[in-house]
Amino acid sequence: xxxxxxxxxxxxxxxxxxxxxxxxxxxxxxxxxxxxxxxxxxxxxxxxxxxxxxxxxxxxxxxxxxxxxxxxxxxxxxxxxxxxxxxxxxxxxxxxxxxxxxxxxxxxxxxxxxxxxxxxxxxxxxxxxxxxxxxxxxxxxxxxxxxxxxxxxxxxxxxxxxxxxxxxxxxxxxxxxxxxxxxxxxxxxxxxxxxxxxxxxxxxxxxxxxxxxxxxxxxxxxxxxxxxxxxxxxxxxxxxxxxxxxxxxxxxxxxxxxxxxxx
Amino acid sequence: xxxxxxxxxxxxxxxxxxxxxxxxxxxxxxxxxxxxxxxxxxxxxxxxxxxxxxxxxxxxxxxxxxxxxxxxxxxxxxxxxxxxxxxxxxxxxxxxxxxxxxxxxxxxxxxxxxxxxxxxxxxxxxxxxxxxxxxxxxxxxxxxxxxxxxxxxxxxxxxxxxxxxxxxxxxxxxxxxxxxxxxxxxxxxxxxxxxxxxxxxxxxxxxxxxxxxxxxxxxxxxxxxxxxxxxxxxxxxxxxxxxxxxxxxxxxxxxxxxxxxxxxxxxxxxxxxxxxxxxxxxxxxxxxxxxxxxxxxx
Numbered sequence: 001x002x003x004x005x006x007x008x009x010x011x012x013x014x015x016x017x018x019x020x021x022x023x024x025x026x027x028x029x030x031x032x033x034x035x036x037x038x039x040x041x042x043x044x045x046x047x048x049x050x051x052x053x054x055x056x057x058x059x060x061x062x063x064x065x066x067x068x069x070x071x072x073x074x075x076x077x078x079x080x081x082x083x084x085x086x087x088x089x090x091x092x093x094x095x096x097x098x099x100x101x102x103x104x105x106x107x108x109x110x111x112x113x114x115x116x117x118x119x120x121x122x123x124x125x126x127x128x129x130x131x132x133x134x135x136x137x138x139x140x141x142x143x144x145x146x147x148x149x150x151x152x153x154x155x156x157x158x159x160x161x162x163x164x165x166x167x168x169x170x171x172x173x174x175x176x177x178x179x180x181x182x183x184x185x186x187x188x189x190x191x192x193x194x195x196x197x198x199x200x201x202x203x204x205x206x207x208x209x210x211x212x213x214x215x216x217x218x219x220x221x222x223x224x225x226x227x228x229x230x231x232x233x234x235x236x237x238x239x240x241x242x243x244x245x246x247x248x249x250x251x252x253x254x255x256x257x258x259x260x261x262x263x
Numbered sequence: 264x265x266x267x268x269x270x271x272x273x274x275x276x277x278x279x280x281x282x283x284x285x286x287x288x289x290x291x292x293x294x295x296x297x298x299x300x301x302x303x304x305x306x307x308x309x310x311x312x313x314x315x316x317x318x319x320x321x322x323x324x325x326x327x328x329x330x331x332x333x334x335x336x337x338x339x340x341x342x343x344x345x346x347x348x349x350x351x352x353x354x355x356x357x358x359x360x361x362x363x364x365x366x367x368x369x370x371x372x373x374x375x376x377x378x379x380x381x382x383x384x385x386x387x388x389x390x391x392x393x394x395x396x397x398x399x400x401x402x403x404x405x406x407x408x409x410x411x412x413x414x415x416x417x418x419x420x421x422x423x424x425x426x427x428x429x430x431x432x433x434x435x436x437x438x439x440x441x442x443x444x445x446x447x448x449x450x451x452x453x454x455x456x457x458x459x460x461x462x463x464x465x466x467x468x469x470x471x472x473x474x475x476x477x478x479x480x481x482x483x484x485x486x487x488x489x490x491x492x493x494x495x496x497x498x499x500x501x502x503x504x505x506x507x508x509x510x511x512x513x514x515x516x517x518x519x520x521x522x523x524x525x526x527x528x529x530x531x532x533x534x535x536x537x538x539x540x541x542x543x544x545x546x547x548x549x550x551x552x553x554x555x556x557x558x559x560x561x
Contacts, residue, residue: 007364014361018352018390102348106406109313110365111338117365257332261315262276262307 004112008120012094016124021093029086029132032078033140039074040066040147067151068144072160073224075140076167079133080223083171084202084216087129088195091175094121094128095182095252096191099263104186114256118179122249125175133168137161163223170219173241174198176248183255186263212237215244264327266291266414266445267312272321274307281307282318283469289414289447289462292440296460296477297449298555304469305449306345309418312447313342326414338366341412343420347403351392355383355402358391359409366410373409380435381405396423404432408439415439415446421455433459453551467559484549485557488518488527490534491543498539505533515543 016022043066064070098104107117144152182191202216211217212232218241221230267289274282282304289295299305310316312323314330323330326339349358359374378384381401386394391402400423407415415436421429436446436459450456456463457480465473475483492498495516502509507530508520523530527546534541549557 004367007367011361011364014353014357014364015350018357020352101351102346103350105310105315105344106348106362107365108315109337109340109342110362111335111367112365258317260310260317262310 001116004116005120005123008112008116009123011117012120012124016128019093022128025086025090025128025132026135029082029136030139032082033075033136033143036071036074036078036140037143037147039064040071040144040149043070044147066147066149068149069151069156069160071140071144071149072157072164075136076160076164076223077220077225079136079164079171080167080220080225081202083129083133083168084174084219085195085199086132087125087171087175088178088191088198090128090132091125091178092182092188092191092195094125095179096185096188099182099186100188104263105261108261115253118253118256122176122179125179126172129172129175130168133164137164167219167223170222170238170241173245174216174219176245176252178248180248180252180255183252183259213240215241264291265289265324266293266326267295267416267447268324269308269312270321270323272308272311272318272323274311274316274318280469282311285321285466285469285471287464287471287474289445291445292443293462294436294440294446294448294460296456296463297447297466298453298456298463299449299451299466300559301451303451303466305451305466306418307469308466309342309344309416309447309449312416313340313344315344338410339413340416341407341410341414342416342418343403343407344416344418346422347400347406349391349399349402349406352390354388354390355394355405356387358402359405362406362409368410373411377405377409380408382431397425397428400424401428413444415444415448417446417448419450420448421450429455453555457551465555465558473558480551480554484551484554485519486524486546486548488523488530489543489545489547490516490518490530490541492516492534492539492541494539497537498534498541501533501537501539502530 043064064073098107108114178191178194181194182188184190198216202211202214202220205211205214206217206221206226206229209229209232211221211226211229212234213236218233218237220226221233224230265288270286272282272285273280285308297305297308307316311318312325314334325334326336328334328336350361355378356374359377363371363374378387381404383398383401383405386398391399394402404420407417421432424432436448440446448456448460457477460477462474462476463480464471490498491514495511495514499509499511499516502516502518507518507523509516509518518530524546527544531541531544
């Protein structure tokens with residue numbers, strides 16, 4: 001059984017080996033620590049801050065200052081909000097490309113079960129997202145070190161690292177419903193449209209104060225991007241998120257196994 | 264043991280009946296040609312045979328086993344459905360490597376063998392997106408043949424191939440069946456299928472309307488003698504007197520009886536003796552496409 005899963009994984013790795021999209025996601029996601037670095041440079045240099053009106057105003061609005069704590073906060077919030085977009089893109093590609101490339105039909109009548117093929121895709125999705133999160137963290141640490149940000153020994157460091165890790169996991173959990181829309185819509189368009197919609201709704205719903213029960217707002221709130229709204233998160237918030245993820249996973253499996261595959 | 268057997272297969276998509284009560288079989292070692300117009304229901308039938316679409320009614324047996332979610336003989340079946348797409352950024356070999364893994368194959372020499380068999384050797388390391396249409400088709404066939412299946416289900420396998428490629432594939436499929444494999448091949452061209460299939464099924468508007476052995480085809484084609492004279496009216500009177508079954512169609516006389524077809528020189532002599540020598544006379548045999556259109560009522 002595990003051997004079949006391994007074979008499925010091998011096949012998935014072969015597919016992403018030459019995919020330019022794999023590199024593109026890392027480049028796109030690395031914009032977050034780079035932008036964070038720009039904020040830090042501006043805040044460290046009062047003269048530069050005076051010349052950078054809009055960015056300075058934004059930095060003031062976010063109540064950040066030029067230190068490690070603020071920088072890690074930016075990275076975490078970028079994960080909670082930007083991660084929904086980038087991870088959604090990753091899920092759309094992994095699950096939707098088989099239809100867009102016309103290769104999905106080749107995966108339906110094989111000695112390896114359809115469920116294992118999907119499970120291999122979910123594992124690749126998780127690994128890809130974790131790699132993105134680690135890559136951003138490393139880039140962030142490097143930028144912070146280069147900028148010689150103060151307060152690295154701050155005891156909050158490990159706490160914010162844990163928040164970053166949990167935010168990453170919460171964001172990864174949002175992948176399965178996107179996988180379902182990729183299969184249901186037989187391509188990229190439906191899942192990408194779904195990701196765009198959830199991004200909009202996550203902002204609107206979070207602003208109304210109900211984001212703690214809307215799965216796509218929860219990683220952002222947890223990351224601290226919503227400020228004091230983070231305190232609204234409770235056990236039910238995580239239950240809703242996990243239930244959404246599981247529902248997405250089982251819907252994906254059931255659809256792939258039982259729906260007519262006419263494309 | 265039959266390679267394929269279907270019983271009353273029916274599939275509807277909304278109000279459209281894609282397949283209607285189709286019962287057919289493919290014997291071991293047989294090439295069965297399924298022919299129909301585009302949209303006749305060939306691909307739906309093929310997808311049902313591969314478990315990609317569930318029938319609303321009826322059931323399927325492949326290699327003697329019921330096609331259920333537990334069906335476990337997928338490594339005995341090779342398939343090509345519609346346009347054979349491959350992973351565009353992967354080379355020919357890498358595309359085959361994927362299916363080597365997914366089919367749990369053990370012998371890596373199978374990849375080289377199928378590459379050689381489909382004459383893809385010079386393209387082994389070329390990305391699929393840079394292959395010509397014909398070579399993409401060959402790669403699709405390579406994926407279908409990689410694991411040396413007992414049963415091949417091929418939807419329009421010669422699409423995009425040049426004439427030499429078509430002959431190669433025909434020869435390849437014949438040699439496979441000589442070794443015991445069975446093939447279901449679909450096409451919209453009867454002339455193409457007639458050259459390879461042992462048996463032919465004609466599908467139209469979702470129904471299997473006719474099945475026949477390839478050798479029966481010849482006897483089914485309508486033949487007639489086409490005649491033109493200076494005075495067709497007088498000529499047909501003479502022909503009818505001599506008990507030829509004739510009729511005027513446009514500015515030609517058609518003689519359709521066996522005597523006329525086997526001995527058209529009798530007509531020439533008869534008309535010449537009556538001072539109406541034919542300005543044109545020839546035996547016309549219905550071609551396969553005309554036959555197909557006649558059968559489906561077009």
